[in-house]
Amino acid sequence: MNSHHVPPAPQGFADPEVHPGALSAAAAASILGAVGDVTFILDRDGTILDMAVSDRDLARMGVSGWVGTRWAANVTIESVPKVGEMLADVDAGAPPRWRQVNHATPNGDVPVRYLAMALGQHGRIIAIGRDMRAAAATQQRLLQTQQSLERDYIRLRQAEARYRMLFDLAHEPVLIVDAATRRIREANAAAHRLLGVRDGALADQPASMLVDADQREALVAFFGAAEAAAAPAPLTAALRKGLGEARINATLFRQARIALLLVRIEPVESAAPVEAEPDRLRDVVERMPDAFVLADADMTILTANAAFVDLAEVASPERVTGAALDAWLGRPGIDLELIAAQLREHGMVRNVATVLCGSGGGEEEVEVSGVAVPGENGSGQFGFTIRTVGRRLREVADPGRDVPRSVEQLTDLVGRMSLKEIVRESTDLIERLCIEAALTYTSDNRASAAEILGVSRQSLYSKLHRHGLGSLVASDEA
Incomplete structure (x- = not known):
């Protein structure tokens, strides 16, 4: 039996001759x-x-x-x-x-x-x-209301993105704790670094795990005092796993009728740190205009400089550390595997053309050079320098001659363009080579060149102009 509901068909009067019967005009x-x-x-x-x-x-x-x-x-x-x-x-x-x-x-x-x-x-x-004017006016008002809601939603998302970036980039460890359940809702990167855990590991954990076991009751009592008082005195407690002492501040706020605590952690330094001699090599790498990435044997990013962070369109280096390099570099499953194979076989690669995909969806043409540093038991590392070439190529290109000039240059387009686009480029290349050969054969007599090519003079002049092979002068028309 068919379980689908079938809407009833329109139904008229059962006996129109009787009901309503004959009507007067x-x-x-x-x-x-x-x-x-x-x-x-x-x-x-x-x-x-x-x-x-x-x-x-x-x-x-x-x-x-x-x-x-x-x-x-x-x-x-x-x-x-x-x-x-x-x-x-x-x-x-x-x-x-x-x-x-x-x-x-x-x-x-x-x-x-x-x-x-x-x-x-x-x-x-x-x-x-x-x-239908009333219905059309109602639809217009509904459309305007929907557009207004969408604009408000976009503004809300933009504001949320700005505050999220400020939250993540803050140097002070900050956590958002649910006042009712005493569980951590969010924590920024500085809090994860202070507590020595991986990014995202603090979410949904009890806030009492921040301190040693013998001080957890004091922390819970401090949170209760923060709910009752506007500005309670900071709590000084020992952090978990011997990470030292810290002053903990808590401020109550409400969001969507839910009580939350903004918790800030300020480490207490037992002694003034000894100023270390600056790492000049690290400083140079960080200031390099070209992107630099250090990856492990599994092509997981260990560290990256500011130039790579900019190309990847992420908020901070912590967002790329620990992530797979192929999330940004090359086409997934193709380019980076070929580069890694060359590094393992030859120890280095130079000026490999590929693309770098930013988190915002944009692609940038880049050249990659890399070196392999062998380690024990296959635990080697790979260092990469990444240089953008897309803008440079577009700037130096002759606007009248953007067609590849040789078969070698044409084959270099494999991996950068689709087969359909490469075929179109090859057609232009063959046309230009034939025109050059005809001009050479006729000693640059364009009328004769047009005749042996089987095209009109006007068509030849148009192709000469398109391929940048010379401009029409008065003698050409004679």
């Missing part, structure tokens, strides 16, 4: 005129023979003057086919259906929804219309 006309805002009586050709207008606004627009004119002559040009289709459906005996047309009036276009059907045995047609 006046009663039938009153009923038909009251059904719609405007009702037309048409002949088979669509000429308006008579009409009834119950809508006062339509009456004031001069609709009554349409008697004796064709229905299609009073609608906008895009609605004329709809009128023709409704008349054709009536003539063919097709089931009637509502269609919307627009009438051209002195007050502008008026949308009216019509139902046309046969009337009697004399080829008469009745068209019952309902004014």
Whole structure:
């Protein structure tokens, strides 16, 4: 048995001869005129023979003057086919259906929804219309409201993204704790570094795990005091796993009727740190204009400089550390595997053309050079320098000659362009080489070159200009 619900079909009177029975002409006309805002009586050709207008606004627009004119002559040009289709459906005996047309009036276009059907045995047609201006105004208000909501949503997302970036980039360890459950909802990168856990590991953990076991009750009591007082005194406690002492501050705030605690952790330094000698090599690598990445044997990023962070379009180096390098460099499963194979076999690669995909979805053409540093038990590391070349190539390219000049350059496009685009480039290359050969054969006589190539002079001049092979001078036209 079919379980799908089937909507009921439209149903008319069961016995129309008895109920409602024969109606007088006046009663039938009153009923038909009251059904719609405007009702037309048409002949088979669509000429308006008579009409009834119950809508006062339509009456004031001069609709009554349409008697004796064709229905299609009073609608906008895009609605004329709809009128023709409704008349054709009536003539063919097709089931009637509502269609919307627009009438051209002195007050502008008026949308009216019509139902046309046969009337009697004399080829008469009745068209019952309902004014759709109120519905159109409601739809317009709904659309404006939806657009306003979408604009507010975009502004909210932008504000959230800004605050999220500030939260993640803050040097001070900050956590968001649920005041009811005492569980950590969010923690920034500085908090993860302070507590020595991987990014995201603190989420949904009990806040008491921040401190040693013997001080957890004091921390829970401190959170209770933070809910009752506006600015409680900081709590000094020993952090977990001997990470030292820290001052803990908590501030209560509410979001979506939920009480939350903004917890800030300030490590207490037992002694002034000894200023270490600056790591000049690290400083140089960090300031390099080219991107630098150090990856392990599994091509997981160990560290990256600021230039790579900019190319990857991420907020901080912590967002790329520990991630797979192929999330940004090369086409997934193709380029980076080939580069890694070359590094393992030869120990280095130089100027490999590939692409770098930013987190925002943009692609940048780059050249990659790399070196392999072997380690024990296959635990080697790989160092990569990444240089952007897309902008440089576009800047030095001759605007009149962007076609590859040799087969070698054409094959270099493999991996950068689709096969369809490469075929188009090869067609241009062959055309340019043939034109150059013809000019050489005819000692640069362009009229003769056009003849042996089987093209007109004008066509040859156009191709010369497109390929940047010379400009038309007065002697060429002689």
